[in-house]
Amino acid sequence: MSSINRCYTVLPQFPDYTVSISLFEDVSNAQELRSKVAELPFALIDARAICSREQLLSAIYRALVEVSYNKRRTKSLHSECLLCLSPSSNIGEAFKNFGLKDDCKTLIAVQILGPNDQNAVERLGEEIHGREVELLDQTLQQHCDETFIRKVCGHQR
Amino acid sequence: MSQEVVNKALAILGPNIELKTIAQGAEAVVFTTKVHPYLPNGNEDKKYIVKYRPPKRYRHPSIDQALTKRRTLGESRLLAKLYLVKGLNVPKIIACDAYNGFIWEEFLGEELPDGYGFSNLKNFLWMYSAKDRNPHDEVVKNTLIRVGRQIGLLHWNGYCHGDLTSSNIVLESVDGSWQPFLIDFGLGSISDSVEDKGVDLYVLERAILSTHSSYADQYNAWLLEGFSQIYNDHGKTGQAKLQEVLNRFNEVRLRGRKRSMIG
Ligand SMILES: Nc1ncnc2c1ncn2[C@@H]1O[C@H](COP(=O)(O)O)[C@@H](O)[C@H]1O
Numbered sequence: 001m002s003s004i005n006r007c008y009t010v011l012p013q014f015p016d017y018t019v020s021i022s023l024f025e026d027v028s029n030a031q032e033l034r035s036k037v038a039e040l041p042f043a044l045i046d047a048r049a050i051c052s053r054e055q056l057l058s059a060i061y062r063a064l065v066e067v068s069y070n071k072r073r074t075k076s077l078h079s080e081c082l083l084c085l086s087p088s089s090n091i092g093e094a095f096k097n098f099g100l101k102d103d104c105k106t107l108i109a110v111q112i113l114g115p116n117d118q119n120a121v122e123r124l125g126e127e128i129h130g131r132e133v134e135l136l137d138q139t140l141q142q143h144c145d146e147t148f149i150r151k152v153c154g155h156q157r
Numbered sequence: 158m159s160q161e162v163v164n165k166a167l168a169i170l171g172p173n174i175e176l177k178t179i180a181q182g183a184e185a186v187v188f189t190t191k192v193h194p195y196l197p198n199g200n201e202d203k204k205y206i207v208k209y210r211p212p213k214r215y216r217h218p219s220i221d222q223a224l225t226k227r228r229t230l231g232e233s234r235l236l237a238k239l240y241l242v243k244g245l246n247v248p249k250i251i252a253c254d255a256y257n258g259f260i261w262e263e264f265l266g267e268e269l270p271d272g273y274g275f276s277n278l279k280n281f282l283w284m285y286s287a288k289d290r291n292p293h294d295e296v297v298k299n300t301l302i303r304v305g306r307q308i309g310l311l312h313w314n315g316y317c318h319g320d321l322t323s324s325n326i327v328l329e330s331v332d333g334s335w336q337p338f339l340i341d342f343g344l345g346s347i348s349d350s351v352e353d354k355g356v357d358l359y360v361l362e363r364a365i366l367s368t369h370s371s372y373a374d375q376y377n378a379w380l381l382e383g384f385s386q387i388y389n390d391h392g393k394t395g396q397a398k399l400q401e402v403l404n405r406f407n408e409v410r411l412r413g414r415k416r417s418m419i420g
Contacts, residue, residue: 012173012192057195061252069256 007053007135014064018113021056023047023106023139027130030104037100040127041118043078045085047106049098049152051144052137059084060112077112087153097152106143108135162186162211169257176207184228184343185210185258194252194261203264205251208232210258222256228343229255235316235342236262245310246338265338266327276330278304278337279323282369282376292372296335298379300328304337305383308357311339312402313387313395317353319344322364355405358384359413 007021027033037044050056062084067077074080074091086094100107109124125132133139163178166188170176176188188207210225212218233253240247252261266276273284281300286292304326311318318325320341328335346353361380366373381403388399 009195009197011195013170013194015171015173054196058252061195065252065254065256069254 005132005134009057011057011061011064013061014068016115017064019057019060020111020113021053021135022109022124023133023135024109024128024130025106025133025143027105027107027128029129030100030107031102033107033127034100034102038075040123041078042109042111042124043081044100045082045098045108045110046101046104047108047140047143048104048145049085049149050108050140051146051149052140053135055085056108056110060110063112077114078110081110081112162209165211166207166209166259169259170207174207189264206248206262206264208260208262212258225258226255229253229258229260232343232345233260235345235347236260238347239311239316239339239342239345242310242314242316245314246307246336247342248338248340265329265340267329276328276335277324278326278328279364279368281328281335282323282365282372286369286372292369293375297376300335300337301376301379302383302386303335305380305385306387307337307339307383308361308380309384309387312354312357312384313391313398315347315349317346317348317350318342318357319346319353321357321361323361323368324364351401351405352409354402355407355409358402358406359409362410363413 005022009019009021010017011019033040033044045056059081063077063080066072066080066084072080073089074083079091079095082098083089083091083094085098088094107128107130109128111124113119159178159181162181163176163186166176166186167174174190174192176190178186179189180187186209188209189204190207191201191204193203193205210229212221212225216224230253233250233255236247236250239245240249248262248265250260250262253259268274269276269280269284271284271287274280278300282292282297284290285294285297291297307326308318308321318339320343321339325339325341327338327340329338330336348354358381362373362377365376365380369376385399388395388402391398
């Protein structure tokens with residue numbers, strides 16, 4: 001039911017992949033999710049570090065470029081997305097800044113399915129205890145920590 | 158050769174991205190497309206620039222790949238940095254695929270009235286040199302001062318363009334005035350060297366002189382007026398640095414003249 005809120009997209013250069021992005025508010029089990037994040041078939045992102053769909057999608061595009069033409073630097077396409085959100089190539093730093101934290105109340109789940117991947121989007125609702133809302137720039141802006149993003153992305157004003 | 162390069166680009170980007178060739182240089186081909194690489198349902202009249210550095214057959218493939226990657230990444234990083242400089246107008250970078258040599262950026266500029274073509278500075282000055290127009294119009298003066306200010310901002314912040322011709326300055330009409338944007342940073346650098354800055358100024362002066370010779374002195378004076386404004390806004394330090402750049406500009410000019418006398 002809540003899947004009407006989800007943003008599904010196919011990037012024109014990578015038609016074999018389907019991208020789905022969901023935004024959850026009032027998440028109560030961030031700590032639990034974090035303990036098993038490696039096994040989950042999606043990327044979980046701290047919404048405080050994201051201010052727009054453009055920011056998310058540019059990283060997803062970059063992750064697809066990396067796995068298609070370079071070599072995958074992390075375990076999965078999903079962790080590659082987290083790495084691509086980060087301006088540095090340090091994986092630990094990327095996870096620390098953009099990944100899920102225990103105190104996370106708002107989070108973004110990104111799933112990229114390749115031609116041979118199992119669709120696991122249905123599991124999202126079971127795993128994440130929270131309310132799925134529409135992925136709008138306006139909502140992302142409400143939840144984001146602009147000072148933090150500027151600091152992490154090296155954009156001082 | 159040309160069609161082969163286009164086919165290579167099409168093969169990599171796939172059938173969903175239509176490309177229109179607008180420029181072909183030694184280093185890169187420039188296309189426009191209506192397809193955004195990752196944002197859905199874009200605006201109908203929006204278009205984007207795709208700059209493609211094709212592989213060079215005469216280079217060893219692994220050296221060629223490494224060079225393409227380095228140059229594409231270098232230009233992208235520079236563009237991303239410049240976009241954050243307050244007051245500086247450069248195209249926004251949208252995406253980069255350094256492995257295949259692609260940079261996507263915002264398309265800038267428009268068609269000039271009366272068939273004068275694309276709104277780069279060169280065509281704009283041609284337009285004002287037409288019989289029914291005044292080459293010394295206030296609009297020309299104000300635009301050239303603004304162009305000078307853009308170059309001043311670029312240099313003051315420690316960057317150089319490397320190929321500052323009047324085709325690499327693009328104008329957009331914003332609220333009734335022409336706003337200049339600097340494009341093509343393929344030869345750009347993070348550089349505080351007075352030599353690089355002097356050469357930038359010299360290259361632009363030569364470009365104006367060769368295409369608009371009758372008005373070049375006045376045009377170059379306006380450019381320098383704008384350029385100096387930026388430096389003069391920074392007090393004594395600014396003025397001292399300005400003097401250094403202008404002195405070197407003069408030296409580069411003298412060298413250029415000597416070279417052309419020798420042949
Ligand atoms: N961002 C841009 N917006 C509009 N035109 C561009 C842009 N970048 C490049 N061009 C055009 O492509 C030509 C060659 O580009 P370049 O290879 O970057 O010098 C330029 O002279 C412009 O006419």
